[in-house]
Amino acid sequence: MAYLNDNYLKLKAGYLFPEIGRRVKTFCDTNPAAALRLIRCGIGDVTEPLPAAVIAALHKAVDEMGLRESFKGYGPEQGYDWLRHAIAKKDFRDRGLDVADDEIFVSDGSKCDCGNILDILGHQNRIAISDPVYPVYLDTNVMAGHTGEADETGAYAGIHYLPCTAQNGFVPEPPSGKVDVIYLCSPNNPTGAVATRAQLEDWVRYALANQAIILFDAAYEAYITDPAIPRSIYEIPGARDCAIEFRSFSKNGGFTGVRCALTVVPKTLMASTANGERKPLHPLWLRRTTTKFNGVSYIVQRAAEALYSDEGKAQVRTLVNHYMGNAAVLVAGCRAAGFTVFGGSNAPYIWVSAPDGVTSWQAFDKILHDANVVITPGSGFGRHGEGYFRVSSFNSRANAEEVSRRVQALRW
């Protein structure tokens, strides 16, 4: 008899975005006229075309694949040296951060890496997760058997939740007790909050004191314009000894459909064996990567490399400015409609407080039915997201302006 992974049966409903997709499809099927004017501000998926530098690099790489002399088969599982070098130098060393080329692991997505990283961490770790949170951190821990069952509020036994509320500016604080693995995301998905240097220093101090590891998701770092806000956890002294950083080309280069990301695992980062010996994690991640992954395609890695050219960097800046322009339009529209609004500066997500007494899913339904706009219900990100909804600024400017108008026309 074959057994299934019982942990999957503990998962609450579907993954948030497919669940939203299902509800939106039902709405569109039953309201074909409204479907024609539907605007999606739900999932944070980019809408603008790839930068010209990326298109040129893709064409060139495709042509290389068509010639015997330049054809490429399997590449290095952890990424081609030239891309790892470009990343380590331009994202880190040129900014004074100590990251070596071989500490960069190129992958097909941060979402995958955030889940896969659990392969090299022990099952006995106490896991701390923000609430609300990007659902991948929590669900992958459930799948890995790191939790008990969820209670009626959706909280899983065994997880240490870090409440993120308007009172703490949606940035979690280190707990008074001991945890071993901490997920941090700044700029934050879903709240759009950014952690200050002092807040990240507190976390690094906590992690070093407790021999804990911070899993730092920096997928939205390109959206930080305030020079005082750290774009990498490695800007904080000591972080090389306690943090893994995830980055993505999805939201800066528009690679959500192209697929390329990276994870930084410093060689100085240690964790304990079951009998208390301290060992580096880098060789484990290398072993995991070379065993379970065959690398990102040559063509896509050349495309990612193009983002680091002068032309590519300027085009990324234009893309980011475009989405941040949308964020400003959406923030202004939601405020004009009378909502209390968070995020939307240094981050592409806008976190909106629903009217008193209106739940997140009620707000979702109202906005879908009356404004024909898809947003994301805050409660889908955790209990402390209840009463909020998230608006994504990934859209055309015309759509952002139309959403702003429609939100102001709503009557609650």
Ligand code: MLT
């Ligand atoms: C989101 O909408 O939260 C993101 O697009 C999801 C992701 O990047 O995986």
